[in-house]
Amino acid sequence: MPRKTRRKASHVRRRNAASRGFVWRLAIRDPIEVYDDYIDDVVLLKFGQDDPASIEGLVIDFRYYSRDGETTRRSILCQQCGRVGERIYIRGYCPFREELRTFRVDRMSEVIAIMSDRDLPVEDAAAFFAAYAADETEEDNKPSLAASDG
Numbered sequence: 644m645p646r647k648t649r650r651k652a653s654h655v656r657r658r659n660a661a662s663r664g665f666v667w668r669l670a671i672r673d674p675i676e677v678y679d680d681y682i683d684d685v686v687l688l689k690f691g692q693d694d695p696a697s698i699e700g701l702v703i704d705f706r707y708y709s710r711d712g713e714t715t716r717r718s719i720l721c722q723q724c725g726r727v728g729e730r731i732y733i734r735g736y737c738p739f740r741e742e743l744r745t746f747r748v749d750r751m752s753e754v755i756a757i758m759s760d761r762d763l764p765v766e767d768a769a770a771f772f773a774a775y776a777a778d779e780t781e782e783d784n785k786p787s788l789a790a791s792d793g
Contacts, residue, residue: 675720677736679743686743688720688736692758698724698733698775702757705768708750719744724775731769731776748772 674689692700704718719735722743726732731748754765765771 675736677743686722688722690720696775698722698772703733703735703754703765704757704762705746705751705754707746708752710750715739717746719746724772724777726776731772733772 674687676685676687678684679686688700690700690702692698698721701721702718703721704716707715707717709715717737717739719733719737721733721735723734724731725734732745733748734743734745736742737744748768751768754768754771756763756765756771
């Protein structure tokens with residue numbers, strides 16, 4: 644499907660969903676229950692960081708460039724951040740796909756961290772997320788973090 648048609652179809656789906664009374668789940672700020680296929684269980688994600696050293700609960704907005712060249716604007720409620728080799732990955736709830744997704748930081752641009760209802764532009768995404776990423780993700784977590792969104 645050509646990119647213009649895909650964008651138009653997406654816009655129509657969002658407009659139709661809005662007319663049926665659907666609410667963007669990140670906008671209501673209630674905890675979100677979502678199935679995590681890596682642990683085969685439902686997890687509860689809530690807004691706001693309980694621990695400033697952990698990325699869990701942080702909302703970020705960014706432009707994402709997939710491996711096949713598609714560019715989308717995404718917002719996610721972060722669950723975890725880790726390293727696999729030299730790459731840093733962010734995993735979180737994506738309302739665009741309505742599921743947990745994993746994103747490569749080197750494919751992000753125009754990152755905005757939404758902290759305490761303030762939008763904070765992130766100048767250097769790699770440095771920003773490196774502060775949250777473990778030195779090396781444990782062997783058990785590598786498949787989940789290495790599974791990329793595109």
